[in-house]
Amino acid sequence: MRQIPRVKICCISSVAEARLAVAHGASALGLVGKMPSGPGVITDDLIAEIAQQVPPPISTFLLTSETSAASIIEHHQKVNTTTIQMVDALSEGTYRQIRAQLPAVKLVQVIHVIDERTVEEAIEIAQHVDALLLDSGNPNLQVKELGGTGRVHNWELSRKIRESISIPLFLAGGIRAENVREAIETVEPFGLDLCSSVRSNGQLDEQKLATFFEAVFASK
Numbered sequence: 566m567r568q569i570p571r572v573k574i575c576c577i578s579s580v581a582e583a584r585l586a587v588a589h590g591a592s593a594l595g596l597v598g599k600m601p602s603g604p605g606v607i608t609d610d611l612i613a614e615i616a617q618q619v620p621p622p623i624s625t626f627l628l629t630s631e632t633s634a635a636s637i638i639e640h641h642q643k644v645n646t647t648t649i650q651m652v653d654a655l656s657e658g659t660y661r662q663i664r665a666q667l668p669a670v671k672l673v674q675v676i677h678v679i680d681e682r683t684v685e686e687a688i689e690i691a692q693h694v695d696a697l698l699l700d701s702g703n704p705n706l707q708v709k710e711l712g713g714t715g716r717v718h719n720w721e722l723s724r725k726i727r728e729s730i731s732i733p734l735f736l737a738g739g740i741r742a743e744n745v746r747e748a749i750e751t752v753e754p755f756g757l758d759l760c761s762s763v764r765s766n767g768q769l770d771e772q773k774l775a776t777f778f779e780a781v782f783a784s785k
């Protein structure tokens with residue numbers, strides 16, 4: 566029997582939204598720090614406030630666009646989440662340095678799925694982090710797109726990555742009630758991550774959230 570994936574609701578922008586997402590079944594919440602583009606950014610003060618109010622065992626993910634180990638550590642120290650989600654590639658320093666400074670914090674690296682080369686990249690990075698999150702951004706654009714696109718990527722590549730690594734994998738990018746069953750059947754991810762499809766006018770929409778969770782449970 567297939568496992569029902571965990572669900573991470575991203576772009577949480579208030580304590581009330583955090584409570585709503587958890588009440589509907591979210592096991593993790595995404596809190597988006599400063600980004601070059603995207604709809605879900607909130608201040609570090611608000612990230613810290615929400616993270617402080619979320620009870621265990623719910624995980625809080627700081628989404629950071631920082632790319633050096635030192636600046637990632639510094640960003641996390643301002644907000645104190647359970648987990649760091651790095652939405653861009655690490656360009657200076659090492660994951661080991663981040664772990665040494667923040668031993669209790671889980672590290673999740675986002676990989677933007679573009680083509681076959683992404684599979685090799687994912688296999689290499691999986692050796693250093695606690696989970697991978699496969700998304701549909703494009704870090705090669707002049708103004709980087711690092712998430713919250715509402716677009717689906719090639720799930721066959723995501724499946725290949727899932728089969729090639731031994732750490733948990735979250736699937737993101739354009740996941741919604743209408744395609745979640747296919748996403749689960751195609752990739753069999755540990756977790757699902759979504760932002761755009763459960764929002765209306767920028768706010769978390771309770772009806773969309775309920776419909777999404779119904780679709781997840783119906784996929785069993």
Ligand SMILES: O=C(O)c1ccccc1NCC(=O)[C@H](O)[C@H](O)COP(=O)(O)O
Binds near residue numbers: 602628700711759
């Ligand atoms: O939403 C943003 O503003 C954002 C910007 C840059 C990186 C990540 C961002 N969002 C957080 C996420 O991780 C989303 O949940 C993920 O990209 C999926 O988004 P969607 O395709 O809208 O479901």
